[in-house]
Amino acid sequence: MEKQYRIEKDFLGEKEIETSKYYGIQTLRAKENFDITKTSLSLFPNFIKSLAKVKKACALTNYELGDLTDVQKDAIIQACNEIIDGKFRDQFIVDPIQGGAGTSTNMNVNEVIANRALEILGKPKSSYDIIHPNNHINMSQSTNDVYPTAIKLTLHELIFKLKDSLRFLRDCFEEKSIEFKDILKMGRTQLQDAVPMTLGQEFKTFAVMIDEDIFRLRECQALLKEVNLGATAIGTGINTKAAYQRKVISNLREVTGVDYISAGDLIEATQDTGAFVHISGVLKRVAIKISKICNDLRLLSSGPRAGLNEINLPPLQPGSSIMPGKVNPVIPEVVNQVAFDVIGADTTISIASEHGQLQLNVFEPLIAYKLFNSINMMRRAFYSLGEKCVKGITANEEVCMNNILNSVTLVTCLNPILGYEKSSAIAKEALKTNKRVYDIILEQELFTKEELDELLQPKNMVHNYDKGIK
Structure with a gap:
């Protein structure tokens, strides 16, 4: 079927737009101008x-103030509700990274709502004398208050999803901490043998690290509840009625079900991207800590013959095109890479925020793009780490115990009984002769085998301060 077109005009000229499309001329110009991310x-x-x-x-709000008719309001609200329900997603075609501080995004939305509202009324698209993208959909607004407000609404919702993924990952580690609670192993500092601990304690630590960041993200959500809607262009509220700003925040609460509040100073709020910088910093914190956990999982499972080999990660795919039998820790590796990307995004967001000038930060499109991408990638990565890796981890209990028995630092645990001087002498002999501390103690008849084995029980070797893995 041959495509049909309608003509739309702006002060720069006119363009043909497919009749089936709900967007208009400003969206089409933006599509042509910004081909950045594909x-x-x-x-x-x-x-x-x-x-x-x-x-x-x-x-x-505009209806309550008498600036929209019943017919206009009903059609606009229906169009908005349909978009909220997920319809017309393919009509939002502008590149997320764009010049103009988000104006192209705002106009894409204005035009789609206007043309869908016209269709609801049985009118042809582009009948803007009835419902206009700027005069009616964008009434009492500017990109400069609509766009950052929508970013905050989106982040508030996405952080809920990110917290869900972190809770899932935390629970996976919690389950493993209980499963491994009686497996004694060597703790390490600076990659050197330190003192014994349980594998359960090690995995419990991972869970606690994650739980702390869930709380940090909850704090971020509180920051996002302060918005500048009603500020219009620079925060002075130009082109709005006196009651508009108060009413529009009330309606935003009603529409979203979230207790959003108005910023105390709208001029400050319109130019300040501090909340986004803070959230990016917390995302970086989460990424760094999860990446550190992945480093530990890779190290603990290294080998299997020539590494630590204290745990086994689930084998998911062959690891080499040349070495038969090789299996790589691919899930921790991919999560590491997600973390690196989030850390880089934080630098980008910092630079974009710092480069805002005067009454507006024009780089909010890049800030939003990086924040949204970071959260979406992290959420998917954390579910993958929990489901495809952590849940299937098994322990090599014999390896863990042999590492303790072979370690010179085992003598540290006996310091309170043998004394520092005697313990040092045993350690020195173990290093000189390459004998196990365990065997030297038995040779010197410092303890019977039964006594030494009892001392090396997990309940006697480590203090377990966490009730969850007793």
Whole structure:
């Protein structure tokens, strides 16, 4: 079937747009101008829905103030609700990284809502004398308050999903900490033998590290509840009625079910991206800590014949095109790489935030793109780490115990009984003769085998402060 077109005009000229499309001329110009990531806003459905929620709150407010008719309001609200329900996702075609501080994104949304509202009314698309993208959908708004508000709505929701993935990963480590609670192993500092601990304690530590960051993310969500909606261009609220700012925040709460509040100083809030910098820093913190855990898993499972080999990671795929039988720790490796990307994104966000000038930060599109991508990748990576790796980890209990028995630092545990001088002499002899501390103690008849074995029981070797792995 031959495509049909309609003509739209702006102050730069006119363009042909397929009749079936809901976007308009400004969206099409942006599509042509910004071909950067080879993706579109449709990559971030939560962001599209957040923008529609903001537009819905604004339409309700403009109606309450007498600036939209019943017919206009009903059609706009229905269009917004349909977008919130996930419809018309393919109509959001602009590149997420764009010049103009997000204006192209705002206009893409304005045009889709306007043309869908016109269709609901039985009118042809582009009948902007009835419902106009700027005059009606963008009434009492600017990109500069709509766009950052929608970013915050999206981040607030995405962080819930990120916390869910972290809780899942934490629980996986918790389960392993209980399974491994009686397996004694050598603890290490600076990659050197230290003192004994249990494998359960080691895995419990991973769970605690993750739990701390779930709390940090909860703190971030509180920061996101302060928005600048109603600020319009620079925070002065130009082109809005006196009651608009208060009412639009109330309607935003009603639409989202979240207790959003207005920023105390709208001029400050319009130019300040501090909340985004803080959130990026917390994401970096999470990424660094999970990456450290992955490093430990790779090290503990190294070998299997010429490494630590204290644990086994689930074998998922052949690890070499040339070495038969080789299996790599591919899930921790991919999570490491996600962490590296998040750490790099934090640097990008820091630079973008610092480079904002005067009353607006024009680089918010890049900030949003990096934050959304970081959270989405982390969430998927954490589920993968828990499901495909942690759940299937097994312990090499004999290897763990032999490492303790072969370690010179075993004598540290007997310091309180033997004394420092005697313990040092045993350690020196073990290093000189390459004998086990265990065997030297028996040779010198310092303890009977039964006594020594009892001293080396997990309950006597380590203090277990965590009730969860007793």
